Amino acid sequence: MDKSNTNTHKQVSDDLAKLFADDFSEASAARIGKAMEASHAYADDFISGAESMQDLSALAEDADIRRLLDEPLQKPRRVWGKLATAAVLLLAAAVTFQALWLPQPGVTEDVQRYTTRIGEQKAVKLDDGSTITLNTGTEVLVALNDDVRKVIMHRGEAFFDVAKDPNRPFRVELGPQSVSVLGTKFNIRRHPEQFVLSLVEGEVALHPSTEAVADNAASLEATEGGEISMAHPGQRRITAGWVVTYSMAEQNLLASQHDDLSSNHSWTTGFLEFHEQPLSAVVNELNRYSGKKILIGDSAIMDIQVYAGIRVDQLDQALRGLERTLPIKVISDFDSILIVGDSEQ
Amino acid sequence: MVSMAQKIDNVVDISQRRRGRQEQVLKRLFDEHGAPLRSFLAARLGARDDLDDLVQDVFFRLAKLEDLGDKMIHNKGSIRAYLFTIGNNLILDAKRKRQVRDSYAQSKQAFDEEHAHQVSPETVVSHRQELQIVKNAIMEMPAAWRKVFLLSRVELKSYRLISEQLGVSVKQVEKYMSKALKFVRDAVKAAHSQEAHNG
Numbered sequence: 123m124d125k126s127n128t129n130t131h132k133q134v135s136d137d138l139a140k141l142f143a144d145d146f147s148e149a150s151a152a153r154i155g156k157a158m159e160a161s162h163a164y165a166d167d168f169i170s171g172a173e174s175m176q177d178l179s180a181l182a183e184d185a186d187i188r189r190l191l192d193e194p195l196q197k198p199r200r201v202w203g204k205l206a207t208a209a210v211l212l213l214a215a216a217v218t219f220q221a222l223w224l225p226q227p228g229v230t231e232d233v234q235r236y237t238t239r240i241g242e243q244k245a246v247k248l249d250d251g252s253t254i255t256l257n258t259g260t261e262v263l264v265a266l267n268d269d270v271r272k273v274i275m276h277r278g279e280a281f282f283d284v285a286k287d288p289n290r291p292f293r294v295e296l297g298p299q300s301v302s303v304l305g306t307k308f309n310i311r312r313h314p315e316q317f318v319l320s321l322v323e324g325e326v327a328l329h330p331s332t333e334a335v336a337d338n339a340a341s342l343e344a345t346e347g348g349e350i351s352m353a354h355p356g357q358r359r360i361t362a363g364w365v366v367t368y369s370m371a372e373q374n375l376l377a378s379q380h381d382d383l384s385s386n387h388s389w390t391t392g393f394l395e396f397h398e399q400p401l402s403a404v405v406n407e408l409n410r411y412s413g414k415k416i417l418i419g420d421s422a423i424m425d426i427q428v429y430a431g432i433r434v435d436q437l438d439q440a441l442r443g444l445e446r447t448l449p450i451k452v453i454s455d456f457d458s459i460l461i462v463g464d465s466e467q
Numbered sequence: 468m469v470s471m472a473q474k475i476d477n478v479v480d481i482s483q484r485r486r487g488r489q490e491q492v493l494k495r496l497f498d499e500h501g502a503p504l505r506s507f508l509a510a511r512l513g514a515r516d517d518l519d520d521l522v523q524d525v526f527f528r529l530a531k532l533e534d535l536g537d538k539m540i541h542n543k544g545s546i547r548a549y550l551f552t553i554g555n556n557l558i559l560d561a562k563r564k565r566q567v568r569d570s571y572a573q574s575k576q577a578f579d580e581e582h583a584h585q586v587s588p589e590t591v592v593s594h595r596q597e598l599q600i601v602k603n604a605i606m607e608m609p610a611a612w613r614k615v616f617l618l619s620r621v622e623l624k625s626y627r628l629i630s631e632q633l634g635v636s637v638k639q640v641e642k643y644m645s646k647a648l649k650f651v652r653d654a655v656k657a658a659h660s661q662e663a664h665n666g
Contacts, residue, residue, distance in 0.1 A: 131656075135649035139641050141551070142544030142619060144626050151503035155510025158555070169555050171652055174597065176548035178620040181602060190605070191617050314622075402531045421527055457597070 127163065134167040141172060180413075182277070183239055183259065237261045238278070241411045241434060243392055251285035252292065255390045257311075258411045258434070279311035281387045284324075291335065297370055300331045306362075309387040316369040320383050321362050328366065328375075329357040342366075342377050350377040394432045401426045401448070405461065412437055412459070420463040423450055493530055496546060501526075504550050511558060525553045542623040597655070604654035608647060615640055616647035 137157075140150055158165035181187045238244050238256045245255045250266055260278025265271075271292040273282075284292045286305030293302045294310060296317050301310070306324025310317055319328070327335045339357035342350055342364055355375040360366055363383065367376040388395060396404050402424040405416050411434045418424055426448055432440040441459065445452045451464040505522050512518070529549060605613055618629045619640075626640045633640075 131652070132649060135652065136645045138648050139645035141547055142542070142626075142644060143641050144543060144637070146503060146543070146547060148502050148506040151507040152510040154551075155507040159511050165555075167652075169552055171648065172548040173552045174601070174655070175620055175648060175651070176545045176552070177623065178598075178601065179623060180598060181605075181617075181621050184602060186606060187602065187617065187621060190613065191621065406531070418528075418531055421524070424531060 130161065130164050130167060133157075134164060134171055137168060138171050138175060142175075180240065183237070188261075232265065234264045235261070236264065240413050241437070243389070243434065245390075248285075250287060250290070253283045255281040255283075255387075257281075257389055275310060275312050275317075277312050277314070279309070279389070281307070281309045281390045283307050295331050296368075298331055299368055299370060300329055302327045302329060302335045309383075315371045316367060319360070319364075319366045319368070320387065321360055321364050321366075322383050322387065323362050325359060325361050327357060327359055328355070328368065333357070344379055348379045351375070352377075389434070392434055394434060396428050396430045396432070398427050398429060400424060401428050401450075401461070404428045404430065408432070408437060408440075414454075415458045416441075417458055417460050418462075419460045423448075423461065423463045426450070493526060496529065497526060499543065500547055500550055503547070504554060507551060508554055508558070511555070521554070521557060524557060525550055528553050542619070542625055544619070544625075545623055600655055600658045601651055604651045607654075608650050612643045612647040612650065615643040616651070619644060 137150075137154055140146060141154070154168065158168060182191070236244070236246050236254070236256060238258060238260045240259045243255070243257055245253055246264075247253050248264060248266060248271075250271055252271070254262065254264070254273070256262065257279035260280055261276040262278075262280060263274040263276075265273075267290075269290065271287070271290050273292075273294045275294055275296055282292075282294070282303075284303050284305050284307070291302050292305075293300055296310070296312055299317075301308075301319060303324065303326040306326060307322040308324075308326060309320040309322065319326075327339055329335055329339070336357050339359050341359040341361060352375045354373050355368075358375070360377075363379050363381065365378050365380060365383070368374075369376075394407060396407075402418060405418055409416050428444070428448070430440070430444065441452045441461075444450065445464075449464050451462050453460040453462065501522060504525060505518060508518055508521055509515075512521075529546070605616065608616065614633060615629055618624045618632065619626070624632075626637050626644075630637045630640045635643075
């Protein structure tokens with residue numbers, strides 16, 4: 123590498139660090155634009171850097187990277203309780219083991235970690251008879267103790283079919299908030315700052331992770347519009363038919379009541395159905411299951427109506443199928459799949 | 468106890484919020500990134516009267532990205548990187564279309580010039596391999612840079628959040644990011660030239 127190349131390389135790194143920063147000025151943008159216009163080498167370097175570094179969240183699936191992320195550097199990460207701390211410490215020591223034994227005076231906790239890669243789905247039968255079905259890109263830790271059945275859900279989406287056991291509540295911890303049940307069916311989709319809970323059957327309690335379930339927690343009451351919004355909801359009982367979105371950042375609850383929630387977990391069959399949905403919405407959903415990013419490169423085709431049944435483990439075939447039935451062309455690139463309009467049809 | 472009037476207010480508020488959410492997300496993105504994007508495009512293209520259309524086009528494409536809301540909350544930098552790359556691709560697309568309209572000889576020359584520095588066989592490494600290279604670089608990186616890099620690029624946290632979590636200044640976070648980015652990009656370049664050499 124000659125001197126000017128080395129300088130360009132250093133400059134691009136500095137500029138990318140600026141680009142990803144919280145404060146980024148018009149002046150910085152203009153300077154980068156000018157530099158790109160002036161030098162092809164800089165332009166290529168900068169854009170390929172921006173493109174490849176803009177989102178590496180796929181690496182969160184990787185066990186080694188996960189371990190490095192969970193490893194405390196100066197201040198330990200926020201701790202969600204004894205189990206989480208123990209799991210993190212043990213993960214740091216021995217990631218390769220699927221089952222982790224936690225020796226503690228008088229207590230033995232068997233913690234199982236279950237994950238799915240992007241595009242993978244998996245049903246896990248637990249020893250208590252419950253079944254957890256994991257959707258794409260999901261990670262949960264499970265500990266079945268004598269007094270409580272505990273699941274820590276880090277990310278993704280899962281459908282829970284919980285076996286009845288009145289003496290052992292089944293508890294799903296989602297950071298600061300938990301969902302506790304006795305026996306029921308429900309779906310949880312976790313986002314970094316919020317989660318969506320759909321209750322198909324039975325009843326659950328929503329409560330702060332630091333508190334036990336109170337006997338007198340209030341139920342959600344149906345309103346005329348069928349929707350409820352609440353700041354700081356405290357403890358709430360939630361019955362079948364409710365879909366609850368809880369924002370952890372705002373500690374705000376948004377709930378709506380539905381007659382039929384079956385479509386919320388139809389993904390558990392590995393089959394996605396689209397009835398008269400715009401192509402853009404279909405692509406958004408498929409992207410959750412696709413290792414390569416699927417992009418629409420043509421605004422004219424975004425609103426094409428799509429009817430399709432798609433198996434999530436056969437996305438390539440499904441896209442070929444769409445190409446035959448819709449006026450689109452599917453172009454596979456090394457790191458992405460581009461959908462454009464097909465003018466010849 | 469929440470009063471009935473308060474509850475009703477909440478319900479009205481929330482149904483309005485639902486309807487307006489998508490528009491709000493876009494509006495906030497535009498407020499935040501519209502001006503930098505415009506000046507980036509202006510610097511690339513010079514003064515033109517279709518700059519606003521181009522900006523709008525970029526946002527239109529951005530609006531169709533998955534998990535836009537989440538990304539926006541966590542990391543403005545990722546959204547900005549998308550905007551800049553989309554903008555740059557639009558410029559290249561437009562150039563290509565113009566070249567098709569132009570005569571063959573002219574277009575071929577311009578096309579060759581433009582592509583000479585772009586996708587050559589040695590730069591095409593599969594996405595999976597690329598991620599593996601990035602991962603290896605991350606594993607070898609000094610711990611402090613690595614932590615910052617992972618929090619920013621894998622967990623998509625803002626520099627401010629990272630600075631709070633690690634107890635260092637925002638400026639320091641940016642410095643570590645620059646070093647980490649250089650480290651990873653060095654590794655990617657080295658792997659590519661190795662590839663070219665071998666094959």
